Amino acid sequence: MSHNQSLHFNFLLEEERVSSSPLRMKFILPVLGVLCLLAPLALWIQEAASLSAVASKKAVFEAGIANLKAHHEVFLKKSAEVKELTAELQQFAFYRASKNVVGETLAHLTNCVSSRIQLTKVELLTQTSAPFSGPQVRPKLALDLVKLCPTNQMESVTLRLSGRAVQAGGNPVEVNRFLQALQGKAFASLLDPSSKPKITFRDEAAAFSSRPGEGSPQEVVAFEIVYECLPRRFQ
Amino acid sequence: MNLSVESIKNLPKPLMASIAVTILSILGGGAVIFFLILPLHVSKGAVYSEVNELEKTLATMKSDIKKLDELTKTGEQLTEERDAWVKTGTLKPEALSNSMRMGAKALMMPIAQKVDFKIDNVKESPTILLRLPATVPEELYARQPIEFVGQGSFEQITRFIQETEEKYPLTILSGLVILSQQQTPACHKVVITFEWPVKQEWLPAGQK
Amino acid sequence: MLALFLLLITLTMNFIKMHPRLGELFKKRYTDVVGIELGSGLSGVPAIRLVKSKSGIEVKAIGVLDLLDALPQDPEASVPDSPIWSLPKPFCAPHAALTVTSKLAFLRHTSNVGEEIPEKKKCRYRDIRRMLASDLPAFIAGLPEFQAEWAAGLFPEGRSPTAASLQISQLAVMCGFNQHPKIMASDEASVALFVASHSTTLVAFQNRIPVLYREYPLGASHVQQEVATNMQLAPILVQQFLEDDAIDASPYFEAILKPLLRQVEIMNDYLSRRRNAPATNFFISGALIGSRYWNATFKKMIGKELIYCRPLEGLPLAKDAVVMPEKLTDVEPLFTCAAGAALALMEDL
Numbered sequence: 001m002s003h004n005q006s007l008h009f010n011f012l013l014e015e016e017r018v019s020s021s022p023l024r025m026k027f028i029l030p031v032l033g034v035l036c037l038l039a040p041l042a043l044w045i046q047e048a049a050s051l052s053a054v055a056s057k058k059a060v061f062e063a064g065i066a067n068l069k070a071h072h073e074v075f076l077k078k079s080a081e082v083k084e085l086t087a088e089l090q091q092f093a094f095y096r097a098s099k100n101v102v103g104e105t106l107a108h109l110t111n112c113v114s115s116r117i118q119l120t121k122v123e124l125l126t127q128t129s130a131p132f133s134g135p136q137v138r139p140k141l142a143l144d145l146v147k148l149c150p151t152n153q154m155e156s157v158t159l160r161l162s163g164r165a166v167q168a169g170g171n172p173v174e175v176n177r178f179l180q181a182l183q184g185k186a187f188a189s190l191l192d193p194s195s196k197p198k199i200t201f202r203d204e205a206a207a208f209s210s211r212p213g214e215g216s217p218q219e220v221v222a223f224e225i226v227y228e229c230l231p232r233r234f235q
Numbered sequence: 236m237n238l239s240v241e242s243i244k245n246l247p248k249p250l251m252a253s254i255a256v257t258i259l260s261i262l263g264g265g266a267v268i269f270f271l272i273l274p275l276h277v278s279k280g281a282v283y284s285e286v287n288e289l290e291k292t293l294a295t296m297k298s299d300i301k302k303l304d305e306l307t308k309t310g311e312q313l314t315e316e317r318d319a320w321v322k323t324g325t326l327k328p329e330a331l332s333n334s335m336r337m338g339a340k341a342l343m344m345p346i347a348q349k350v351d352f353k354i355d356n357v358k359e360s361p362t363i364l365l366r367l368p369a370t371v372p373e374e375l376y377a378r379q380p381i382e383f384v385g386q387g388s389f390e391q392i393t394r395f396i397q398e399t400e401e402k403y404p405l406t407i408l409s410g411l412v413i414l415s416q417q418q419t420p421a422c423h424k425v426v427i428t429f430e431w432p433v434k435q436e437w438l439p440a441g442q443k
Numbered sequence: 444m445l446a447l448f449l450l451l452i453t454l455t456m457n458f459i460k461m462h463p464r465l466g467e468l469f470k471k472r473y474t475d476v477v478g479i480e481l482g483s484g485l486s487g488v489p490a491i492r493l494v495k496s497k498s499g500i501e502v503k504a505i506g507v508l509d510l511l512d513a514l515p516q517d518p519e520a521s522v523p524d525s526p527i528w529s530l531p532k533p534f535c536a537p538h539a540a541l542t543v544t545s546k547l548a549f550l551r552h553t554s555n556v557g558e559e560i561p562e563k564k565k566c567r568y569r570d571i572r573r574m575l576a577s578d579l580p581a582f583i584a585g586l587p588e589f590q591a592e593w594a595a596g597l598f599p600e601g602r603s604p605t606a607a608s609l610q611i612s613q614l615a616v617m618c619g620f621n622q623h624p625k626i627m628a629s630d631e632a633s634v635a636l637f638v639a640s641h642s643t644t645l646v647a648f649q650n651r652i653p654v655l656y657r658e659y660p661l662g663a664s665h666v667q668q669e670v671a672t673n674m675q676l677a678p679i680l681v682q683q684f685l686e687d688d689a690i691d692a693s694p695y696f697e698a699i700l701k702p703l704l705r706q707v708e709i710m711n712d713y714l715s716r717r718r719n720a721p722a723t724n725f726f727i728s729g730a731l732i733g734s735r736y737w738n739a740t741f742k743k744m745i746g747k748e749l750i751y752c753r754p755l756e757g758l759p760l761a762k763d764a765v766v767m768p769e770k771l772t773d774v775e776p777l778f779t780c781a782a783g784a785a786l787a788l789m790e791d792l
Contacts, residue, residue: 005652007618008787009571009584011591012541012609018600020537033257036264044271051279054286061289067298071303072296079299085313087372091365092320092405095378095432099407103397110389124411128363128380138437142371151362176406224238230405234366 012206098232100157105190112181113163114172120222121162126155126232150234157229159191164220173200175223195228324405325381326431335359335433340382345427346402347385352395356384360428364435375435380409383427389413392425405432463634470647476783477504477604480612481594482514482544483777484640491778492536493785494761500789502760504533505778506767514545518566518589528597530604533765539604541594542615542784544584550613552656553583560585575652582656586611608788612780613637613644613658619783620728621651622790624757625750632720634710636703636749637779639731640664643703647710649720655713662705667732669699696736697743704744711745730751730776754779 048136102124113119139145179197201224329337336359347354362377387395392413399406410428474495483489494503546699549562553572560567560583567588574581591609598605610618616637621678622625626633626648637644641662647655670685671678673695685692707725715721727749731737734751741749755775760766768774 005573005575006573007614007621007653008608008791008792009573009582009614010570010608010609011569011586011611012595012606013569014351016363016595016609017607018598018605020601020603020605022601027253030253030256030260033260035260036257037260037267040264040267040272044267044275047272047275047279051275051282054279054282058286058289061286061293064293065289068293068296071300075296075299075303075306078303078310082310082313084372084374085310085317087368087370088317088374088376089313090319090370091372091376092317092324092432094366094368095376095407096405099400099404101400102408102411103393103395103400106271106396107390107393109393117319118415119249119413120415122411122413124407124408128378128409136438137440139374146367149367149368153366231279232409 094234098155098234100190100230100232101104102190105187108184108186111186112178113183114174114177116166117163117178118165119161119163121160122227123158123160123162125158125160127158128155153235154231154233156231157228159229161225161227162223164222166220168219172221172223175199175201175221175225179225182225190232192228198226200224276320288380290325296301307324320405320432321434324403324432325376326381326433332363335379336381339429339431342403343399345381346398347395350387350391350394352385352387352391354383354385356382358382358384362433362435376432377435378409378430379433380430382410382427383429386416386422386424387425388421389423392423392427397421399429403431406430451712473538473607473788474539475503475536476540476607476788477530477781478540478542478615478778478781479508479532480542480544480615480780480784481512481597481777482590482612483512483780484544484651485512485777488512489778489781490530490534491781491785493758493782494532494536495789497504498695500758500786502755502764503536504531504765504767505563505755505771506534507774507777508534513588514543515593516545516547518587526597527599535603535606537603538607538788539598540608540610540615540781540784540788541606542610542612542780543590544612544780545586545588545590546703547587548585548611548613550582550584550611550656552580552582556581558583562587570678576654579652579654579765582653584614608784610784610787611612612783615780615783615787616644616728617646617653617783618790619779620646620726620752620756621648622757622786623726623752625724625726625752626651629724632714632718633724634707634714634722634728635726635728635752636707638663638727638731640730643713643729645703645706645710647714647718647722647731649714649718655710657706657710659703659706663730663732666696666699670732671693682732687737687776692733692736693739696733696740700737700740701744704741707741707745721749724750726750726752726786728754728776728779754782758782 106122106124109119109122139148165172165178167174179199181194182191182197200223202224203219272292274436326335326342327338328335329341331337336357339359340354340357343357344354346352358381360380360382362379364375364377367375385395396408396411400408407430409425409430412426414424416422475492477490478490480489482614483506488510490504490506490508491502492504493500508530510530511526513526547562547566557573560568560570562585563570568585569588569591570583570585572581572583586609594609595606609731617635620635620637626635632647632649635646635648637646639662641660641664643659643661645655645657645659667678667681670676670692674681674684674692676684677740684690711722725741725745725747727737728751731751738749741747753772753775755771755778
């Protein structure tokens with residue numbers, strides 16, 4: 001037994017030592033513990049009340065929506081109709097925009113052709129999109145429908161003028177004159193000013209002698225002039 | 236001495252009881268939070284977002300309905316415009332034969348007669364769908380090329396084309412081939428391809 | 444979260460208390476204690492409130508309280524429901540140091556660890572065995588369980604004071620004596636006499652550790668009765684009579700005190716021969732009757748001065764102290780046990 005010099009012999013047991021503080025742990029702890037239970041319950045009640053308020057607000061909105069539904073459906077229908085009409089008219093606009101007036105310009109062609117030139121063929125071709133292979137069922141998917149429609153906004157147009165010209169000494173004077181005339185203002189609405197015509201010549205089999213007083217012998221050459229015209233723009 | 240277990244066993248009984256009550260209350264509080272409050276919070280969040288959506292929807296509906304009169308007017312105007320184009324610009328099939336070719340022929344004959352252009356034959360080519368706008372319409376239009384084979388002088392041909400272009404703004408020349416004929420230098424053979432916008436007709440679903 | 448935190452703190456603190464070394468570190472310090480004597484035999488309960496401050500220990504309140512001190516003397520006779528005492532406000536310190544004056548309590552030397560305690564044959568006891576020095580026999584003190592339970596139940600939880608210490612008066616007096624300024628000033632061997640009503644305790648101290656303890660069945664009441672008988676006076680008049688210088692009552696005191704003082708001689712002899720430290724001082728405290736005769740008789744027999752120790756010497760009254768007795772100096776000895784108990788708790792290290 002180790003020695004202890006204290007004369008304080010305390011006969012009080014551990015469980016007999018109690019606290020004089022009214023705030024006893026064995027009282028505070030359960031109170032706080034119960035608060036730990038009551039506080040969440042109160043919070044739950046508050047949340048439930050809040051949810052109920054929101055739910056009633058939701059009901060009010062739903063009722064309002066239900067009331068306006070019929071009118072709104074009319075609006076939606078009208079809106080869809082307007083969209084449809086706008087789209088149809090847009091298609092018309094694309095088509096209308098692609099019109100290049102040709103008739104008036106072609107009429108001026110005769111003014112450009114001299115007596116020493118004879119046009120054998122006039123071709124105005126448009127490089128159109130591949131047409132349908134035939135009538136078919138409208139595709140359900142928009143993507144499939146889009147595949148059927150042309151995506152390009154332009155179609156090129158070519159003017160091919162084939163003919164014969166009489167020239168002397170291999171000099172295509174008449175053809176050149178013809179070409180110059182084609183570059184005039186009259187053809188500005190048909191021909192693309194930025195592109196140069198392609199000209200090919202081919203000697204004709206027959207040659208004929210010149211008329212009296214003309215000097216050198218005359219030859220006939222076949223020519224083909226290809227012009228790029230202003231494209232058809234579907235936009 | 237086993238301090239860990241013995242210490243707890245040696246605690247005064249009232250304190251042990253209060254600790255037990257505290258622990259149970261804390262566990263109860265935890266259960267309330269986990270099983271009651273958290274699910275409620277989640278559903279409240281969902282309801283709140285629903286309510287926000289409904290509020291927006293209602294506001295949109297109200298503002299849409301305000302625009303209804305204006306929209307109706309616009310719709311009527313557009314309908315008039317579309318109908319005018321359809322009526323005056325599109326090619327319709329001939330009533331009896333239901334043929335676009337015959338319809339086109341019927342349309343062009345008066346002009347041909349006016350300019351003394353002789354139409355020998357009219358041929359219908361397959362349609363070409365028009366380029367789609369951003370909003371794909373229900374009703375689609377296509378280009379209906381019709382070939383007119385005829386003969387006439389260059390002047391008659393060009394007048395035929397001019398008259399057509401003036402009278403029918405939506406009729407577009409898409410192809411032209413004029414061939415001179417040796418036998419008749421003044422009369423040329425010509426193939427004129429005109430296009431008209433037409434309503435694209437689809438086969439009924441299921442049919443090929 | 445707060446409840447959980449407090450719960451953890453409580454369990455930790457209890458764990459710390461259980462652990463011997465940690466418990467020492469976190470041991471509570473008592474700075475405001477009310478000492479209360481149970482079983483004093485008086486009509487009330489002696490109580491003294493001591494407060495420790497930077498300047499030292501002061502008396503905050505002192506008095507004999509009007510409480511029914513019904514310390515049970517018989518295990519069968521103990522009341523099932525202990526009374527609840529409510530002290531007057533000046534005495535409501537946070538902690539109470541209780542001391543029990545009981546014939547059934549004991550304090551003595553013991554040599555063997557497994558020595559049988561004869562008192563335990565009569566009833567259950569709480570006993571504490573302690574060796575104060577390695578070269579000294581151990582002390583054993585005991586208090587009946589029923590008296591301890593009764594005392595412990597007097598002050599309930601939740602209001603001031605609550606019991607922090609329960610001692611027996613023999614030890615409470617010795618604790619108080621050890622804190623006396625006269626004893627603190629002298630670190631040598633001494634013999635002290637604690638005169639109670641029916642007995643006198645003799646303790647030989649060496650370096651303030653009790654080395655020899657004896658109880659002698661002669662107390663102040665015996666002296667009073669003897670003098671009253673010899674002088675043919677009523678016992679109540681003896682004190683007044685002895686204060687008269689004209690009367691010499693020395694022969695009566697010599698006769699009655701001789702056996703007691705013989706014990707003092709024996710103790711001194713023990714200190715000289717066994718401990719090699721004869722007593723340099725002789726102290727006396729308690730309710731003395733004819734204190735000058737005690738001193739004179741002592742001087743005559745032992746040849747030394749008997750130094751009287753007032754129990755409240757070195758304990759000044761606080762400025763706002765509540766002093767219930769009209770003449771405190773006359774009744775100071777009544778508070779020896781209570782003061783000793785309070786000091787024992789406050790100074791326990």
